[in-house]
Amino acid sequence: MSDLLKKKPNKLLNRGKQITPATTFSLDNDIKTREPVKEAETTPKKMPETKTRSTAASSTTTVRVSMSTKEKLNALVTMGTADSVDSLLEILIEEYHSTYLTKDEKKQYSLILDIYASKKKKN
Secondary structure, three states, rough: OHHHHHHOOOOOOOOOOOOOOOOOHHHHHHHHOOOOOOOOHHOOOOOOOOOOOOOHHOOOOOOOHHHHHHHHHHHHHHHHOOOOOHHHHHHHHHHHHHOOHHHHHHHHHHHHHHHHHHHHHOO
């Protein structure tokens, strides 16, 4: 019982000297060490204009994606590619639509969107 009343020593851990890393990472250092980019690559790319969405399509919903996809989208938004993940996805869809879809696929795509819009109006 007398052991409980005794004062405990203040320092139980003897700390050694402060350890500092030999090298540190800095984004500025990384940019300076890279090779200079060509003049043609430095021209800013024009962002495609997205169509304004109708008021019926302005409601939000949840889309399930993998964590890695979510992190990639958030990284692009953080870099300033778009204002939000929603606007980034609009840009990506518009680019895919204009670049990769054939004329027939574009017609099919617009028909499917019209069907979804008509279903939404009925509800």
